[in-house]
Amino acid sequence: MRDDSSRAVLLAEYEALKAEQTSRIVLRDRLMYAALAALAATLALVVQPTGRPYLLLLLPLVCVVLGWTYFVNDQKISAIGRYLRRHLAPSLVASTQCADQVLTWESVHRRDPLRRLDKSMQLVVDLLMFVVPALLSVVLYWTADDVRADLLVVSIAEALGTLGFAARVVVAADLSVRVQGTSRL
Incomplete structure (x- = not known):
């Protein structure tokens, strides 16, 4: 009976972690759209004929805040996956006494031959989404005609x-192909 109760606890933990992972994935993906909207809104303000280049300095703040939130969620998503592979799966294997047949998807999808390319492209997209617009907006501010000294300091900090x-x-960035942790997972 003890094995059944520990197995039930492990399965409940798995379900809770997968639910958290799923909600974080949804939030992370929505942050991309928020970043695109912020970029469009900032550009719309800046290209107005009134010439307010200081509005460019809004974008780095927005990009870094949204990017950091995206990054932290992505890190937690990955941490949940690592925990499932390294800790929960071996515990489930031990509690069920079946060999290597527990939570295999958590590791199998990481063996895709194109994983390194996909992860590299994701890194490029993340940088293009959150870093490049922020840096470009600072550079554009620096090239504007009416750069103020106080905002120059702000732009350098940004x-x-x-x-x-x-x-x-x-x-x-996790560009590895090999599944880290236990060799059977």
Whole structure:
């Protein structure tokens, strides 16, 4: 009976983690649309004939905040997957005494021969979505005719913050093909 109750707890944990992972995936994907909307709105404001280049400085803040939220959600999604592969699956295998037949999807999809290419492209898209517009808007502000000293300081801070964010995204990129953790998963 003890094996049945521990198995039930493990399965409940799996279901809860998959539900959290799914909700984070939905939020993460919606953040891309929010970033596109913010980019369009900022560009619409900037191209107005009144010439307010300082509005360009809104975009780095929006891009980094949305990008960081996207990044953190993506990290949690990956962390849940790692936990399922490395900890929960072996516990379920031990509780059911079946060999390697538990939560195989958590590892199998990572063995796709195009995974490294897909992950590399995702890194490029993430940088194009959250970093490039922010840096371009700062550079465009710097080339404007009426750059104010106080906003120049703000723009430099935004550029540095954006570059720091970009470095963090690149360092965290999981471009591996091999499933890390247990060899059977």
